[in-house]
Amino acid sequence: MANWALTAQLLTDLGAARSYLEKSAGWxxxxxxRIDDGLAGAIxxxxxxxxxxxxxxxxxxxxxPSILGETITSSDAHWSSYISELEAxxxxxxxATINVIENKSLRIRNILRFTTSVTFNVTxxxxxxxxxxxxxxxxxxxxxxxxxxxxDAARHAIQLDDADFGLGADGAGQVVAIxxxxxxxxxxxxxxxxxxxxxxxxxxxxxxxxxxxLGKEHxxxxxxxxxxxxxxxxxGRSLKGVAPKATxxxxxxxxxxxxxxxxxxxxxxxxxxxxxxxxxxxxxxxxKPDGQSIWAQTVDAAFxxxxxxxxxxxxSGPEPGTLTSPADAAHVISVGSTDRLGTQVHQKSSRGPTxxxxxxxxxxxxxxxxxxxxxxxxxxAVAIPGTSFAAPIVAGVAALALQRNPSWSAAELRTAxxxxxxxxxxxxIDEQGAGIIDARKLAGSGV
Numbered sequence: 268m269a270n271w272a273l274t275a276q277l278l279t280d281l282g283a284a285r286s287y288l289e290k291s292a293g294w295x296x297x298x299x300x301r302i303d304d305g306l307a308g309a310i311x312x313x314x315x316x317x318x319x320x321x322x323x324x325x326x327x328x329x330x331x332p333s334i335l336g337e338t339i340t341s342s343d344a345h346w347s348s349y350i351s352e353l354e355a356x357x358x359x360x361x362x363a364t365i366n367v368i369e370n371k372s373l374r375i376r377n378i379l380r381f382t383t384s385v386t387f388n389v390t391x392x393x394x395x396x397x398x399x400x401x402x403x404x405x406x407x408x409x410x411x412x413x414x415x416x417x418x419d420a421a422r423h424a425i426q427l428d429d430a431d432f433g434l435g436a437d438g439a440g441q442v443v444a445i446x447x448x449x450x451x452x453x454x455x456x457x458x459x460x461x462x463x464x465x466x467x468x469x470x471x472x473x474x475x476x477x478x479x480x481l482g483k484e485h486x487x488x489x490x491x492x493x494x495x496x497x498x499x500x501x502x503g504r505s506l507k508g509v510a511p512k513a514t515x516x517x518x519x520x521x522x523x524x525x526x527x528x529x530x531x532x533x534x535x536x537x538x539x540x541x542x543x544x545x546x547x548x549x550x551x552x553x554x555k556p557d558g559q560s561i562w563a564q565t566v567d568a569a570f571x572x573x574x575x576x577x578x579x580x581x582x583s584g585p586e587p588g589t590l591t592s593p594a595d596a597a598h599v600i601s602v603g604s605t606d607r608l609g610t611q612v613h614q615k616s617s618r619g620p621t622x623x624x625x626x627x628x629x630x631x632x633x634x635x636x637x638x639x640x641x642x643x644x645x646x647x648a649v650a651i652p653g654t655s656f657a658a659p660i661v662a663g664v665a666a667l668a669l670q671r672n673p674s675w676s677a678a679e680l681r682t683a684x685x686x687x688x689x690x691x692x693x694x695x696i697d698e699q700g701a702g703i704i705d706a707r708k709l710a711g712s713g714v
Contacts, residue, residue, distance in 0.1 A: 283311075284304070284307045284310075284312075285299050285304070285311075287314075288310060288311055291314075292311075292314055294395070298395065298398050298399070301398055301407055301408060302394075302398075302407070302408045302409075303407065303410060304555055305410035305412060305554065306323070306325065306408055308410075309323055309410050310323065310391050313391070314391070322389055323388065323389065323390070323391075323394075323410065323411075324376075324386070324387075324388050324410070324411035324412070324527075324528075325386065325387060325388070325389050325394060325408050325409065325410065325411055326379075326384050326385070326386045326408070326527075326528050326531075326561050327384060327386075327387075327397070327401070327408045328382055328384040328407050328408075328561065329360060329361060329364055329383055329384070329405075329406045330360055330406075335353070335381070335568060337349070339572070340571075340573030341539070341541045341542075341543075341572055341574065342541075342573055346541075350380075350539050353380050354380060357378065358378070360383055361385055363401065364385060364401050364406070365378075365385060367396075367401065368387055368389075368397060371396075371397070373387045373389055373393070374387060374388070375387050376388075376526060376529070377526075377529060379528065379532060379535060379565070380535055381534075381564070381568035381569065381572075382561055382565055382568065384528070384531075384561060386526070386528035394408065409560070409561055410553070411526060411528050412527050412551055412554070413551075414520070414523065414530055414549035414550055414562075414591075415549065415550060415551075415552060415591070416481075416485055416655065417548050417549060417550050417579040417581055417582050417591065417654050436667050436670055436671060436710075437511055437667075438494060438509075438510025438511060438512045438513030438663065438666045438667060438670060439512040440670060441510060441513045441514065441543075441544075441666040441669055441670050442513070442514045442516055442541075443493060443494065443510070443513055443514070443515055443516070443544045443545070443546060443662055443663070444515075444516045444518060444540075444542035444544065444545040444574075445486065445489055445490055445493070445515055445516070445517055445518070445546050445659070446518045446520050446530065446533050446534065446537065446545060446549065447482065447486030447489050447490075447518075447519075447520065447547075447548060448479070448481070448484070448486035448487075448519065448520075448522075449468075449474070449482060449483045449486060449519045450483070450487050450489075450517045451487040451642060453642070454487050454490070454491060454495070454642055455498040455640075455642070455644070456491055456494075456495030456496045456497055456508065456511075457487075457490055457491065457494065457496075457515065458498075460494065460513070462514065462515065462517065463519070464516040464517060464518055464536075464537070465518045465519070465533060465536050466518075466519045467518060467519060467520050467529040467530070467532055467533040468482075468519045468520055468522055468523060469522055469523060469526070470522060474522075478521065478522035479521070482519075482521030485521070485548070485655065486517070486519075486521070488639055488649060488655075489546060489655060489658075489659045490517075491508055491639050491640070492508050492639060492649075492659045492660060492663070493508050493509055493510060493515070493660070493662055493663040493666075494509070494510050494511060494513040494514075494515055494663065494666075495507060495508035495639070496508070496511040496512070497511065497640075506638060506646070508663060509660055509663025509664055509666075509667070510663040510664075510666040510667055510670075513663070513666050516537065516540065518533040518536065518537055520533050521549075527551055527561070528561060530547070530549065531561045531562055534547070534562070534565045534566060534569055534576070535568070537574065538568075538569035538572050538573065538574040542574055543573060543575065543677065543680075544574070544577070544665055544666055544669065545569070545575070545576045545577070545662075546577050546659050546662040547566075547576055547578045547579070547593070547658070548578075548654070548655035548656070549579075549655075550578070550579065550580075550581050550592060550594065552581065552583065552591045554591075554592035555622060556588060556591075556592060556594070556595035556619070556621045556622055557621060557622035558595045558596055558597055558621060558622075558623065560592040562592050562593040562596075563592050563597075564596075566578070566596040567599075570677050570678075570681075571598075571677075573676065573677050574677060575677040575680050575681050576593070576596070576600070577599075577600050577602060577659070577662040578593055578594045578596075578599045578600070578601050578602065578658060579591075579594070579601075579602055579604075579654035579657060579658040580594045580602060580603045580617045580619075580627055580628040580654050581594060581617030582604075582615050582616065582617060582653075582654055582655075583615065584613075584614060584616045584617045584618050584652070585615070585616075585618060585698075586618065587618050587620065587697065589618055590628070591617065594617070594627060594628070595621045595622075595625075595627070597625075598681065600629050600661065600684060600685070601627050601629045601700075602628055602629070602630060602632055602634075602654060602658040602660075603617070603618075603631040603634075603654060603699065603700065604616040604632070604634025604635055604656075605631050605633050605634060605657070605691070605699075605703060606636055607633050607635075607636040607637045607638070607648075608633070609632075609633050609703050610691065611691070611694070612698045613634065613635050613651055613653070613654075615651070615652040616628070616631070616634070616654055616657075616698070617654065618697055618698060620697070626696055626697060626700060629685060629700045630661065630685065630688050630700045630701045630702060630703070630704055631657065631691070631698075631699045631700065631702065632657040632658075632660040632661050632703060632704050633657060634649070634651075634652060634653035634654050634656050634657030634660075635650055635652040635653030635654075635656070636648050636649070636653070637649055637653070637656060637660075660704070661684065661704050664684070664704055664709060665680055667710075668680065668684070668709050683712045684704070684709060685701050686701075686708070686712065687704065687705055687706075687709035688700075688701040688702035688703060688704055688705055689702045689703055689705045689708070690702040691703055
């Protein structure tokens with residue numbers, strides 16, 4: 268019979284979970300060091316509750332290919348041949364691992380090139396054997412947990428209508444990758460500008476189940492805030508998005524069934540496809556915010572290859588250390604949420620710092636309470652705290668800046684965005700980071 272007091276401790280005390288595996292399950296310290304805290308906890312709880320035969324979703328990472336260190340980006344002429352070479356080296360480095368997995372008749376879900384990882388479902392005994400047989404003893408296995416949703420006045424709050432990005436600065440010609448639910452291609456303000464680039468979810472395009480419907484509502488709101496043109500808003504009101512002529516590349520990641528690796532796969536595909544800006548309003552709350560999750564590693568690898576990711580910081584504040592991964596990545600822009608007027612940070616907007624002490628969020632923008640129109644032209648306010656909806660505001664402003672400064676690298680764009688904020692009075696840096704994004708400052712930072 269399960270010891271429920273111990274089970275509760277294993278769920279909350281990750282150090283206890285690792286100790287449990289070594290003392291009660293016979294794991295060697297060398298092997299237990301090669302699984303992350305979340306996986307250690309899941310295996311320990313499965314054992315204690317009698318579910319040790321249950322297959323857990325795992326991402327196994329091995330040595331990263333040396334070719335990732337090359338400075339080539341998606342703008343280079345040889346990008347396609349580089350990706351082919353990266354694919355070949357990834358397969359070579361993973362060959363022994365894949366062979367062991369396939370010999371156990373386990374189905375491989377994803378092979379991730381930017382982090383040299385393979386994902387699959389596996390029981391504890393098989394995982395122990397795989398870890399023991401993999402030649403690369405620096406490999407690390409992660410619990411492949413899924414991500415969670417991170418749920419008019421905003422334009423004024425960020426000074427957008429007073430910003431001079433130049434004649435015709437409306438996002439035309441700019442592409443933003445949105446990794447989210449399926450975006451409604453018939454939404455009035457987005458018609459003709461949403462391209463379904465990749466489906467990394469567990470359902471087909473056009474899914475009508477509850478999970479698909481919730482994902483579609485979320486993704487469409489994110490896209491409308493970023494790039495809606497205000498069509499069919501009631502009473503003559505123009506509820507335009509930030510970059511109303513930008514093109515949206517939709518990478519469908521919802522619904523997911525315990526397969527966070529698909530988000531990493533979507534991130535790297537968006538970069539490979541050539542996106543310069545990506546918006547991710549999903550997060551992993553179970554990942555330690557140390558910048559080492561597969562998601563965070565992928566965001567940083569994509570940044571070095573030319574793609575800047577804007578990530579909602581999460582909705583679990585106000586306690587410190589509540590940010591969700593990959594808001595902890597070294598080169599992400601993590602966005603917290605203010606009220607619709609941009610005067611106060613929502614209490615539930617997550618906070619850092621990261622495990623390494625880096626302050627989060629990087630900046631803030633209006634989130635919960637901002638208004639959008641639904642497909643039928645009715646005005647509705649998005650949920651509070653709504654960091655999901657703060658991130659696309661900043662991503663949209665970044666698209667305007669890139670329209671004016673097309674030669675900017677991801678690093679130059681990131682620096683310009685972070686330097687174009689205004690501190691909110693009476694609010695600590697741990698709540699607002701650099702402050703609220705100020706489109707006027709960003710417009711003035713370019714050519």
